Amino acid sequence: MNPAFSVVFLTTLSGAAQGLLIALVGVETGSNLGLFAAPPTAFYVMGATLSVTLGGLGLIASFFHLGHPERAWRAVAMWRTSWLSRECLCLPAFLACAFFYGVAHWFGSPWSLALGALGVLASAALFVCSAMIYACLRFLQEWATPLTLANFVLLGCASGFTLVTALSAWFASSLTAGLAVCACALTLAGCASRSASLVRNARLRPKSTVQSATGIKNAKVVQVSRGFTAGAFNLREFFHGKSAGTLRGVKWGFLATAFVVPIVLLALGAGVHSIGVSVGLLAAACLVQYAGLVAERWFFFAEAKHPQNLYYARVG
């Protein structure tokens, strides 16, 4: 597949926003249970603002994917059958929850935790919808695995917890160490599940072959002409046109920037005493990890081999 940057940004931005809201609600639950001192209101308000901003940017990015964005409202119609339609319902629901969660904290409402719990539900539903859009396409074998859902959830939560760790260094430094441990654990878990899907996908044997695509019964069938020399949608949409070397570079690049570097930066940022240095290191961890996750999502699309490519193998 040719990665669409609109979708790459949608899924990474909204994943981070979802993880961030889940982390905020987790912190609120912990402090309500008396596990640690309650952070200041500004921590929640800033967190919710950041979550709504990231999710909103993701929503804006998604419009660039559409040929007719003015008709986008129609996309909620087929929620009974289409995961994409369900995502179009869950994303605004999630944004509304995150917004009202922030408002509730701003005004000191006692309903904040209830709204937060609703937000966590919306966030979980959104993770499922976003991942199932890809995992439900059975002939895109690289995507059709439960690991797709695991990756979306873990990578979204990892980037959200890294963000909340950086926020806590600014607003509630007593929580930083604990949150950094959570962020590192989630990043490690994301690394494990993403590595598992990389290993799985490297061993995949495509079910469709040029023989099954054409029905020609011969051990050796090759395309001699795809039937045209010009450009076409089928060539632009399903071929990324990058070399195997580039793909390998992106793969190792995202494994380093999405997982290894952020864990090092999180450990350093949570370890230093100066708040300024700590905030700087943790902000760097967020940015590096986000860049890594953009590369990861790009690779997620690029590594999927669409069976239609069997019909477009050679110009002639």
Add this chain to the structure above:
Amino acid sequence: MTQMALVIDLNVCVGCHACVTSCKEWNTSGESGSLADLNPYDADPSGTFFNRVQSFEAGSYPNAETIHFPKSCLHCEDPPCVPVCPTGASYKRKEDGLVLVDFDKCIGCKYCAWACPYGARELDEERKEMTKCTLCVDRIHDENLSERDRQPACVLACPTSARLFGDIHDPESVVSKAIRERGGYQLMPEWNTKPANHYLPRKMTSASGCGESGCSCKTGSAEPTPQTLDAQLERGQLHLASVATRISRTPQ
């Protein structure tokens, strides 16, 4: 339930692309709107087509065969592109089994194209809407056309009659008979999409005469052409050479 479909005979397709151009001609000027052609006479041309003729080579020289292989939407009986559409623009019609796009509802998200393993859908670059073969839905039910013309443009254009059109759910239709008698098969059966379009496999035939009694090669013909002009007219098969012979022998 009716399921209209094409059955494509790979024995006789010569790869002339007449179906490709007639499809483009009819559909770019038909009810479904224009099909873009960007830079048609310039560098990097690009355009929307519903139908392609591709060529494959099977085997190795000297035992290689070239197979010309027309491909358009297969109008699957269980189309994976339909349930994924978020707006309901993609749908499968009950009355004739066609998989169609309601262009006014399409938001151009391309998800249906991702969900089609055959690459049968193309997003039009100018209209930004998903387009695909309609089996010439604006021809096949048009009672203003003569019955013979109520067929997809590609079928009418094919000079070798490699394309058959009909209802595969009617066991007596020409397409059902062809599938039954000549081993018609579906593409990528591994995904259980149940394509309605079928392909007739190539069968090797040994060289033989043309089978016409009027021809000098005189090799096996089960049914010789009737000798009298009336009988020939009755059969609808006029044999001009033998007619010419008959008149020249008439006494003056």
